Amino acid sequence: MKRLLPWAVFVLAALYFLLPLIGMFEFSLRMKRGQYSFEAYRVVLADPRFQQTFLYSVILALLTIVLGALIVVPTAYWVRLRLPKLRPVVEFVTLLPLVIPPIVMVFGYIRMFNTSSLLPLTGSWWGTNVLVLFGYATLALPYMYRAVDTGLRSIDAATLTEAAQILGAGWARILAVVILPNVLVAVLSGAFLTFAIVIGEYVFAALLNLDTFGPYMVWMGGNRAYEPSALAVIAFAITWACMGMIQLVSRFLRH
Numbered sequence: 001m002k003r004l005l006p007w008a009v010f011v012l013a014a015l016y017f018l019l020p021l022i023g024m025f026e027f028s029l030r031m032k033r034g035q036y037s038f039e040a041y042r043v044v045l046a047d048p049r050f051q052q053t054f055l056y057s058v059i060l061a062l063l064t065i066v067l068g069a070l071i072v073v074p075t076a077y078w079v080r081l082r083l084p085k086l087r088p089v090v091e092f093v094t095l096l097p098l099v100i101p102p103i104v105m106v107f108g109y110i111r112m113f114n115t116s117s118l119l120p121l122t123g124s125w126w127g128t129n130v131l132v133l134f135g136y137a138t139l140a141l142p143y144m145y146r147a148v149d150t151g152l153r154s155i156d157a158a159t160l161t162e163a164a165q166i167l168g169a170g171w172a173r174i175l176a177v178v179i180l181p182n183v184l185v186a187v188l189s190g191a192f193l194t195f196a197i198v199i200g201e202y203v204f205a206a207l208l209n210l211d212t213f214g215p216y217m218v219w220m221g222g223n224r225a226y227e228p229s230a231l232a233v234i235a236f237a238i239t240w241a242c243m244g245m246i247q248l249v250s251r252f253l254r255h
Contacts (some may be wrong), residue, residue, distance in 0.1 A: 028229035061198035067159035151186025
């Protein structure tokens, strides 16, 4: 009886999550009346706007990953090595994006960086992209920081740093050649989670008037019938592919 109860909970939870997905997938195959087909997927994938917005979001996601790694890896390393007393403060700060709604954050960005401020980022296309890039890096901060911090816990950063300094390495070289390769699995875990977050993000892109994948999904949901379900399945598959890549890359690098 004790063994059956956990399995029963697992099965019920699986049904709770899988049945809506199965229903959505089945509905997406009904675009041609009287038969199942992948016509909705063909229409979505052939849509030039889908290709444009998805590529745009992918580029933003990759840039966000680079920016997040450049910010988080040195910060987590320095806090762990030199400022351990500030660790609770840093952890609290990195958790704020989970507490503060994105719509509050983006309105704060707009108020601070509008065209009349000292740093007018919303007055140009490039400036708006820079602003949304920092916004995405902020949204992904809790996941990236925790992944990197967990990776640093698994290595002896102090000993590695001392050995590198004895060999004459500077701080930049220590980070790039010694620390980063040892926490690469953790960085990649945070990177894939960041990728999944940026691909589906809507609030920042919509309020900053950027035509990314998130607003495209919302527009499709309000104007089509079967294509939104196909698009949701595609987005869900992308998210799960990112999760799977975390596992595969982690296993590969460990071996």
